[in-house]
Amino acid sequence: xxxxxxxxxxxxxxxxxxxxxxxxxxxxxxxxxxxxxxxxxxxxxxxxxxxxxxxxxxxxxxxxxxxxxxxxxxxxxxxxxxxxxxxxxxxxxxxxxxxxxxxxxxxxxxxxxxxxxxxxxxxxxxxxxxxxxxxxxxxxxxxxxxxxxxxxxxxxxxxxxxxxxxxxxxxxxxxxxxxxxxxxxxxxxxxxxxxxxxxxxxxxxxxxxxxxxxxxxxxxxxxxxxxxxxxxxxxxxxxxxxxxxxxxxxxxxxxxxxxxxxxxxxxxx
Amino acid sequence: xxxxxxxxxxxxxxxxxxxxxxxxxxxxxxxxxxxxxxxxxxxxxxxxxxxxxxxxxxxxxxxxxxxxxxxxxxxxxxxxxxxxxxxxxxxxxxxxxxxxxxxxxxxxxxxxxxxxxxxxxxxxxxxxxxxxxxxxxxxxxxxxxxxxxxxxxxxxxxxxxxxxxxxxxxxxxxxxxxxxxxxxxxxxxxxxxxxxxxxxxxxxxxxxxxx
Numbered sequence: 001x002x003x004x005x006x007x008x009x010x011x012x013x014x015x016x017x018x019x020x021x022x023x024x025x026x027x028x029x030x031x032x033x034x035x036x037x038x039x040x041x042x043x044x045x046x047x048x049x050x051x052x053x054x055x056x057x058x059x060x061x062x063x064x065x066x067x068x069x070x071x072x073x074x075x076x077x078x079x080x081x082x083x084x085x086x087x088x089x090x091x092x093x094x095x096x097x098x099x100x101x102x103x104x105x106x107x108x109x110x111x112x113x114x115x116x117x118x119x120x121x122x123x124x125x126x127x128x129x130x131x132x133x134x135x136x137x138x139x140x141x142x143x144x145x146x147x148x149x150x151x152x153x154x155x156x157x158x159x160x161x162x163x164x165x166x167x168x169x170x171x172x173x174x175x176x177x178x179x180x181x182x183x184x185x186x187x188x189x190x191x192x193x194x195x196x197x198x199x200x201x202x203x204x205x206x207x208x209x210x211x212x213x214x215x216x217x218x219x220x221x222x223x224x225x226x227x228x229x230x231x232x233x234x235x236x237x238x239x240x241x242x243x244x245x246x247x248x249x250x251x252x253x254x255x256x257x258x259x260x261x262x263x264x265x266x267x268x269x
Numbered sequence: 270x271x272x273x274x275x276x277x278x279x280x281x282x283x284x285x286x287x288x289x290x291x292x293x294x295x296x297x298x299x300x301x302x303x304x305x306x307x308x309x310x311x312x313x314x315x316x317x318x319x320x321x322x323x324x325x326x327x328x329x330x331x332x333x334x335x336x337x338x339x340x341x342x343x344x345x346x347x348x349x350x351x352x353x354x355x356x357x358x359x360x361x362x363x364x365x366x367x368x369x370x371x372x373x374x375x376x377x378x379x380x381x382x383x384x385x386x387x388x389x390x391x392x393x394x395x396x397x398x399x400x401x402x403x404x405x406x407x408x409x410x411x412x413x414x415x416x417x418x419x420x421x422x423x424x425x426x427x428x429x430x431x432x433x434x435x436x437x438x439x440x441x442x443x444x445x446x447x448x449x450x451x452x453x454x455x456x457x458x459x460x461x462x463x464x465x466x467x468x469x470x471x472x473x474x475x476x477x478x479x480x
Contacts, residue, residue: 132387150357
């Protein structure tokens with residue numbers, strides 16, 4: 001028996017037993033999914049680009065009316081699901097409406113204006129698309145922490161760090177003092193009472209500070225940290241004298257780890 | 270540039286080194302690269318590591334090139350990035366390593382949002398650029414969080430102010446950014462896809478105003 005040789009149209013999909021031959025014109029997106037989609041847009045230009053690309057419109061010659069209608073639909077959905085609408089989305093809606101209305105004007109009126117009312121929007125869309133692509137390409141570049149990792153090795157077990165401790169010359173001490181005196185100028189309006197500041201007392205204070213520092217891992221106290229700038233000139237000078245006295249009596253050491261580095265003070269080792 | 274270098278290696282005054290010297294030198298550089306947390310430049314090597322060796326930049330570069338060759342087929346390569354050379358794992362291992370690294374560090378490699386990447390791309394390609402200009406092109410406000418992240422990661426820096434009302438800050442990318450993306454210079458960034466010619470557009474648009 002000769003079979004009828006009729007080519008059947010291949011169904012696109014089988015939904016609840018029924019064959020679907022034709023592609024639906026607009027796929028239904030459940031609201032929850034739409035929310036996710038909407039959130040993934042990086043602003044109105046991105047959304048517009050998506051609409052244009054989805055419909056395979058030519059960006060240079062996009063039909064404003066359908067795009068504006070769709071755009072407004074999305075805006076409505078955003079409002080319905082109470083997404084916080086950035087003002088930019090509304091501005092874009094206004095721009096689309098403006099272009100649409102200007103295109104509706106009689107031709108003559110349009111020609112008076114310079115060029116197509118869509119031109120500016122098209123330029124912005126193109127400019128944005130270039131950067132959007134650039135960002136995607138940037139993301140493709142192999143990068144540290146994600147694609148490549150810096151190789152690292154540990155130091156040998158018996159490795160000892162070489163710390164340079166240069167002797168501090170007096171003029172370096174003096175220039176450090178000058179720096180601190182300069183800073184006290186900012187506090188000069190402070191009238192410190194003529195309470196006599198004792199150098200000895202200051203020496204004790206400094207030693208106490210250093211003793212405390214000796215228990216910490218750093219051991220050192222930064223030279224400038226010994227000074228309290230808001231004590232004014234007098235206070236700074238007393239502290240400086242106290243430091244000089246302490247160095248002279250070999251009760252403290254003043255070192256510098258590198259040339260022009262911070263001066264540091266510690267108890268003798 | 271390349272041809273220039275080869276001329277240099279011929280003409281540079283080469284102090285003869287004993288085989289032990291050059292072996293030690295290579296080991297020293299190798300160790301230095303592995304121990305350092307940041308890439309090392311030739312200049313840095315010369316002034317900070319090889320102070321006691323009377324070596325020219327070219328001689329140091331020669332040793333580096335030897336090291337590059339030595340590691341050519343290894344799991345780590347000595348590569349040049351913007352601020353110098355560093356050993357990094359090879360690309361081919363990325364996928365397999367990624368899981369392992371994630372397990373080791375118990376945290377994933379930071380994932381950056383599209384908004385951040387677009388902002389970064391704009392700064393990279395259009396620098397120096399103001400925040401306002403970035404917002405104009407992207408069509409949305411740039412969140413302070415993004416700028417803060419970019420500045421904190423040291424990928425971008427403020428290079429000045431634009432002489433317009435408000436004197437907004439001008440942003441540019443840094444060497445740290447190039448290092449992170451294993452680039453030696455901005456010219457290595459992928460080329461921007463060209464924008465469609467606007468002149469042509471005006472014509473076609475004028476012909477077919479559809480509604």
